[in-house]
Amino acid sequence: MASKDLRQFIKDLDKTGDIVHIKQSVDWDLEVGAIGRHAYETEGPAVLFEKIKDYPDGFRIFGGLTGTFRRVAIALGLDPEIPVKELYKEYERRINNPIKPVIVDTGPCKENIIVGDDVDLYSLPVPYIHEGDGGRYIGTWAFEVTKDPDTKWSNWGMYRFMIHNKRHIVGWPRYSSHFSMMLHGKYVAQKKAMPMALVIGADPLCDLVATAPIAINADEADYAGGLALEPVELVKCETSDLLVPANAEIVIEGEVYPDRTAEEGPFGEYPGYRMEGSKNGVLCRIKAITHRNSPIFTMISLGIPPDDSSIAASMTAALAMKRRLIRHEIPITEVYVPPYGVTHIAVIGVKPGAGGNAIAKQIRDVLTSRRADCNKFIVVDSDVDPFDFNQVIHAFATKCHPMRGIFVEEIEAPRGNALTPAYNAEERRAYRGAIALFDCTWPPELNVINEVPVKNSFDMMFPEELKKKVLANWKAFGFKENK
């Protein structure tokens, strides 16, 4: 069974030994970030910081919730040892079966309600994560809820926000994000403030779904229910009609100004680099804070892989790409976004006989039509397992023609990814960029009998009967069991 809330998830991690509890006092100013980062880089467990300098006993910080595939599996209520490919399949099965949320009158997130002039963001143990960041980031592994005033679409998305002062947070949802599309299209244009709720410490599946590129006009809450196999309970905010998970640890309610701003960033981001900050961040005035007793603040000490972003968000991105390609009836098998590719590179397998430049270009075009967060696409034939990077590199090295298999094109604003380190500052600011397509498939016009090179593998080069015999005698020959 999936974890019902963050506290249940912590208990689940305790059972499998996938969490450490740090009971000695740690400093929110860099120390929490350093411990969290080193834990990621050593592929260590999640970390619950139980005593935070300057803050009352009971206020805790939790980092690295789903920073390994094991912990993603635990969040979904699966065997932590499940192979990654099977984990992808189960996630895909669940997200394709959304379940509508239920609205409840109240919930744990209402145990403490602070409104108006009593609001003080510094009452929460918000960490200063990396030396050189622009401020204390309150929104790192948390998500923002906003609503389209016309369609009532409720968007959840994971966008960074930092404390500006005791009553304001300032963030940088990408200009190409659903958040920004809604902000500029429905609120800034009419000079209206946009209600927003920042949800911190909901159950881990709500966080997971907030990282996923779900379609415009689709409510992420439905998909969080699908992942959990039961409806998410939502409760109304104190100062707006936004609905938030009732089990959240902390909810920050506010309004995004259409005509006020503040400096934001810089911040060490998910590609593993820190890029320039912004003079014109998205500024939100806070109207209320509600939280559970002894609240747990969730965070991610973002950086080079692996971490929650490169593990969990890569998986949600890959399966969103797969859904999109299937919707466009492209004959694909799997999409894999390897963690070390930080969603900048994707591997797409095509069905038998479906290779060739034309299909590869269709894949690229479908996946970059609105925005190109991912800018390198490797397309492989059905004999290559996209999840096995040794096989992918072999296909890239041998089947991708250096001229006829590589296609590079510039993309115009605002389709580029403003967090791509390879772009220059001007490209990032304007959301311009480029895409590279690597077609590692055999052209369909080649004759299979006398033109397609034959793969020199155990699977392809020997008669079936002989292969069976070899495998049957493998141990008797003195070899270890086959993998």
Add this chain to the structure above:
Amino acid sequence: MKKEYLTFTPDIKNLKENQEVKLTVKDLTPGPRKYDARIVKAILSSDSKRLPEGDVLHVRSWTGMRYPQTWAIKILKELEETEAGTPHGETINAQK
């Protein structure tokens, strides 16, 4: 005891000395309010001897790298908490 502040700048050459400038600073006073942002009118100097009544200003680049030399800052006035402007204003301008 001098107070310490932090500011970010796209280029240190943009910091004007010995004249009133508007900038955003982060208050580095230790405690739970560290990094609180203020928008201020101030006079800056790259040489603290030329601004002896000034506090300490640490300067970081727009990517967060620290310039080795600290500056001096004399805050003349705290301005509004936030500034007039459009969210994503730089991007909107860059796309024009």
